[in-house]
Amino acid sequence: MSRSRSNKLRNDIAGINVKVPVLGGSYKRFIYFDNAASTPPLKSVLRAVEEFMPYYASVHRGSGFKSLVSTKAYEEAHRLAGEFVGADLDNQTVIFLKNTTEALNKLANRLPLKKDSIVLCSLLEHHSNDLPWRFKAKVVHIEIDGEGRLDEQDLEGKFEKYYPRVALLAMTGASNITGFLPPIHKYARLAHQYGCPIVVDAAQLAPHRPINMKKASDPEHIDYLTYAGHKMYAPFGTAVLIGDRETFLSGDPDQKGGGTVSIVDRKKVVWAHLPNKEEAGSPNAVGAVALAAAIKYFRRVGFKKIVSHERQLVKYALKRMQEIDGIRIYGDKRASLPEDRLGSVPFLMEGEPHGKVAAILSYEGGIGLRNGCFCANPFMQALLKIPPKKLKQIQQQIRESYRAEVPGTVRVSFGLQNTTREIDHLIKMLNIISEGKYKGKYVVNPRTGEYRPKGFKLDLHAFLPF
Numbered sequence: 001m002s003r004s005r006s007n008k009l010r011n012d013i014a015g016i017n018v019k020v021p022v023l024g025g026s027y028k029r030f031i032y033f034d035n036a037a038s039t040p041p042l043k044s045v046l047r048a049v050e051e052f053m054p055y056y057a058s059v060h061r062g063s064g065f066k067s068l069v070s071t072k073a074y075e076e077a078h079r080l081a082g083e084f085v086g087a088d089l090d091n092q093t094v095i096f097l098k099n100t101t102e103a104l105n106k107l108a109n110r111l112p113l114k115k116d117s118i119v120l121c122s123l124l125e126h127h128s129n130d131l132p133w134r135f136k137a138k139v140v141h142i143e144i145d146g147e148g149r150l151d152e153q154d155l156e157g158k159f160e161k162y163y164p165r166v167a168l169l170a171m172t173g174a175s176n177i178t179g180f181l182p183p184i185h186k187y188a189r190l191a192h193q194y195g196c197p198i199v200v201d202a203a204q205l206a207p208h209r210p211i212n213m214k215k216a217s218d219p220e221h222i223d224y225l226t227y228a229g230h231k232m233y234a235p236f237g238t239a240v241l242i243g244d245r246e247t248f249l250s251g252d253p254d255q256k257g258g259g260t261v262s263i264v265d266r267k268k269v270v271w272a273h274l275p276n277k278e279e280a281g282s283p284n285a286v287g288a289v290a291l292a293a294a295i296k297y298f299r300r301v302g303f304k305k306i307v308s309h310e311r312q313l314v315k316y317a318l319k320r321m322q323e324i325d326g327i328r329i330y331g332d333k334r335a336s337l338p339e340d341r342l343g344s345v346p347f348l349m350e351g352e353p354h355g356k357v358a359a360i361l362s363y364e365g366g367i368g369l370r371n372g373c374f375c376a377n378p379f380m381q382a383l384l385k386i387p388p389k390k391l392k393q394i395q396q397q398i399r400e401s402y403r404a405e406v407p408g409t410v411r412v413s414f415g416l417q418n419t420t421r422e423i424d425h426l427i428k429m430l431n432i433i434s435e436g437k438y439k440g441k442y443v444v445n446p447r448t449g450e451y452r453p454k455g456f457k458l459d460l461h462a463f464l465p466f
């Protein structure tokens with residue numbers, strides 16, 4: 001396979017040469033393969049934050065010059081965040097919150113759902129696009145096939161079955177486990193045929209593919225969308241919720257207090273204009289600046305380069321990983337790489353618990369990734385085909401604080417800084433695990449399910465900057 005070793009995007013990321021302690025007392029250059037959880041910061045984001053800080057002051061409240069600059073930065077960031085995903089800024093509002101979870105909870109609080117409304121929720125969802133709906137309406141899950149793709153027949157059948165009670169289709173833009181990309185515009189068209197809006201959780205999609213919400217006159221438009229800065233190389237606590245102004249103009253905001261009002265007397269409240277009405281408390285101007293700087297970076301580099309880099313990595317990883325004895329990859333594992341797939345690869349090693357594999361990779365390989373169910377328990381249970389009886393048994397164990405046998409996989413997920421060389425190192429480590437040649441003796445803490453090498457202590461305090 002021809003591949004280029006160089007990755008020019010890597011130099012745009014902060015912290016790429018950091019060395020971390022590994023078993024035996026030496027240090028290794030850290031490799032980060034947990035980008036689906038949170039990405040490292042862009043250098044341009046850090047620069048923007050640093051340049052902004054001398055001008056940082058109260059947003060929306062102060063009269064001084066710095067307040068004017070901070071307010072302008074905060075408001076401009078909203079515009080950029082909307083434009084980035086093709087929002088219709090005349091009719092939609094862009095609300096800043098702290099993460100995707102908060103954004104989806106706000107939407108669940110603000111949509112006029114009834115207890116007997118149906119929310120069709122794909123089985124692929126992160127808990128954040130499933131649990132908020134369960135407490136407001138009746139969630140009906142859409143099934144998946146053996147590779148974790150959505151079952152379209154089931155989706156159509158459920159629209160037919162529950163019409164006209166279906167109040168919302170909740171769909172991820174990309175699975176945070178298998179990287180599967182549901183055809184969101186096709187599903188939006190279907191939902192609209194049944195008079196139903198769609199919310200797309202774009203937490204995973206936004207850093208990897210261009211998004212166009214499209215105008216409301218287009219049958220394939222996206223009604224509501226969320227994404228977060230910490231998965232877009234801007235980890236400063238800002239996420240985005242976009243939706244039509246009508247939704248948020250009607251009714252009271254779910255969070256009330258400072259910033260949300262225009263005028264209050266002892267009895268009455270006049271709510272502020274949007275998005276202020278929905279952004280309670282002091283705004284996070286630094287997070288807004290960071291997100292805006294990340295968006296400018298994405299615009300400058302362009303998705304063509306970003307997608308091509310990612311596809312090169314995942315193609316290479318899938319090919320090399322499948323050469324390892326005893327590995328099992330979940331989801332679509334074709335190294336020919338279909339278009340509907342991002343760079344997230346879940347896997348298990350025969351005979352080795354997922355937590356132990358992750359621990360060996362970290363303590364001996366200096367590789368950071370994630371293991372477990374990735375906050376998408378129902379999807380993971382379906383992928384691993386866990387029978388209901390076994391699931392009950394596991395639930396009971398967890399109630400009793402025993403987590404040594406919690407099911408899950410290990411996940412590698414790629415970001416802008418990753419290289420094929422880093423994948424080579426991962427493959428080397430996985431071969432070591434497959435051959436049982438790792439150095440440590442790993443013991444599990446049954447209460448947390450975490451594995452650690454016996455006798456190895458890390459002084460994490462030494463790395464704290466305060």
Ligand SMILES: Cc1ncc(COP(=O)(O)O)c(C=O)c1O
Pocket residue numbers: 036037098099100101102126128129172174175176201203204228239
């Ligand atoms: C698809 C998806 N949705 C939602 C979330 C939750 O995001 P946040 O941590 O920003 O609340 C995640 C986080 O991993 C995710 O992958």
